[in-house]
Amino acid sequence: MPIKNSKQKKKKKDNIEKEPKEKKEPAFQTVRGMHDILPKDEDRWKAIWNIGEKMSELYDFSLIETPILESAALFEAGIGVGTDIVEKEMFSFKTKGDEVVVLRPEGTAPVMRSYIQHHLGRFSSPLKVYYVGQMFRYEKPQAGRYRAFHQWGFETIGEGDPFYDAQTILLAVNFLKELGIKNVTLKINTVGCRVCRPNYRKKLLAYYKGEKKHLCADCLRRYEKNPMRLLDCKEEECKKMREDAPIILDHLCQSCNGHMKEVLELVEENGLEYEPDPYLVRGLDYYNRTVFELIAKDSAGFALAGGGRYDYLGELVGGRMIPAVGVSLGMERLVEYMEEKKIFVKAKKKPGVFFVIIGDPAKKVGFRLIHKLRESNMRVLEAVGKKSLKAQLKAANRAGTELALMLGQKECFEETVIIRDMRTGVQETVLAEKIIEETKKRLR
Numbered sequence: 001m002p003i004k005n006s007k008q009k010k011k012k013k014d015n016i017e018k019e020p021k022e023k024k025e026p027a028f029q030t031v032r033g034m035h036d037i038l039p040k041d042e043d044r045w046k047a048i049w050n051i052g053e054k055m056s057e058l059y060d061f062s063l064i065e066t067p068i069l070e071s072a073a074l075f076e077a078g079i080g081v082g083t084d085i086v087e088k089e090m091f092s093f094k095t096k097g098d099e100v101v102v103l104r105p106e107g108t109a110p111v112m113r114s115y116i117q118h119h120l121g122r123f124s125s126p127l128k129v130y131y132v133g134q135m136f137r138y139e140k141p142q143a144g145r146y147r148a149f150h151q152w153g154f155e156t157i158g159e160g161d162p163f164y165d166a167q168t169i170l171l172a173v174n175f176l177k178e179l180g181i182k183n184v185t186l187k188i189n190t191v192g193c194r195v196c197r198p199n200y201r202k203k204l205l206a207y208y209k210g211e212k213k214h215l216c217a218d219c220l221r222r223y224e225k226n227p228m229r230l231l232d233c234k235e236e237e238c239k240k241m242r243e244d245a246p247i248i249l250d251h252l253c254q255s256c257n258g259h260m261k262e263v264l265e266l267v268e269e270n271g272l273e274y275e276p277d278p279y280l281v282r283g284l285d286y287y288n289r290t291v292f293e294l295i296a297k298d299s300a301g302f303a304l305a306g307g308g309r310y311d312y313l314g315e316l317v318g319g320r321m322i323p324a325v326g327v328s329l330g331m332e333r334l335v336e337y338m339e340e341k342k343i344f345v346k347a348k349k350k351p352g353v354f355f356v357i358i359g360d361p362a363k364k365v366g367f368r369l370i371h372k373l374r375e376s377n378m379r380v381l382e383a384v385g386k387k388s389l390k391a392q393l394k395a396a397n398r399a400g401t402e403l404a405l406m407l408g409q410k411e412c413f414e415e416t417v418i419i420r421d422m423r424t425g426v427q428e429t430v431l432a433e434k435i436i437e438e439t440k441k442r443l444r
């Protein structure tokens with residue numbers, strides 16, 4: 001019987017599996033700043049997916065998916081020409097049809113484009129949608145920052161009520177909680193509106209005017225184009241400069257003030273602690289009023305999630321003023337944080353069976369039986385490339401399956417299959433035609 005015979009063979013490894021000894025860099029690698037998601041991280045990615053979907057359902061958000069490629073003009077209009085993203089970080093190129101397109105640097109402007117293009121406002125008010133996908137920014141690659149990264153985003157479009165600002169924040173906090181990330185700080189600020197911002201901007205420019213020599217090159221540019229971003233510079237000198245700068249909270253119009261107050265009340269109502277951060281302005285021009293970030297207390301300070309209100313974006317990208325608020329979660333950051341903090345998640349998989357095939361004649365029958373098992377909704381693993389029984393059982397052990405189904409020449413001839421309990425090693429022979437019931441009966 002081939003099943004026993006193969007045990008005697010002592011061949012350790014197939015020659016084909018051996019790699020050349022010298023370590024040479026492979027000829028092709030990911031493009032700089034890009035990365036692969038590998039099977040070892042599957043559980044974490046899946047946890048994010050599953051929780052994202054669960055949250056979307058609980059909060060009644062529907063899926064929206066926009067193309068990765070959009071016209072460059074969409075982001076120039078929406079995010080703003082003076083921002084780092086549009087000035088320095090877009091992957092843009094010309095198509096054969098001479099269109100200037102970009103790999104999307106963020107998800108909100110495309111969603112708004114879609115909202116206007118398809119008149120989505122007609123169907124519900126507000127429209128609540130979620131998206132998940134890759135974004136691209138040509139940034140300096142560094143820890144926690146990739147040039148291609150995934151975001152999970154939630155957008156509520158068509159409502160200006162502070163209720164939705166608070167709900168968006170709560171949703172993101174709960175998302176993190178579900179992932180096992182509980183230790184987060186909510187940083188929150190307001191960036192005002194068209195009524196109060198120009199006045200504040202003037203105050204800010206006046207403050208920085210005599211101090212330009214202390215500013216970094218980036219900030220000098222910001223001074224001209226986008227003075228509020230002077231506040232979120234990471235350079236030490238610039239940080240020192242901002243300490244005495246006027247803050248927007250002192251210059252809000254009545255309506256922005258009321259909005260902020262209500263958001264904070266709702267947030268408090270739910271027992272969420274927050275930290276007002278007058279320097280939080282976020283990198284994009286389209287925000288107004290509420291802006292926020294969620295930062296893990298025991299991390300290097302990277303935001304795991306961030307968002308805000310963007311009532312003017314609709315108008316900027318060619319529609320009208322459409323009140324809206326949203327948040328996005330950086331999925332790579334979540335995965336890395338969970339890994340770093342050993343937050344253990346295990347994707348729930350069906351208990352599986354391992355199908356062992358010994359010898360070529362058994363392959364055909366085995367192929368059919370495996371298919372049958374899968375058709376009746378069973379997870380089946382196999383390693384047909386490994387010839388010996390021992391090697392295949394070892395693979396079954398490593399995979400942690402409860403059962404191994406074994407088929408050799410003798411079993412094929414007798415139309416049976418051996419079922420082995422991987423924990424006890426007890427083996428039973430069953431009829432091949434009863435394989436589904438017999439297997440199900442033995443699976444916990």
Ligand SMILES: [Zn+2]
Binds near residue numbers: 254255
């Ligand atoms: Zn205002």
Ligand SMILES: [Zn+2]
Binds near residue numbers: 216219234238
């Ligand atoms: Zn600076």
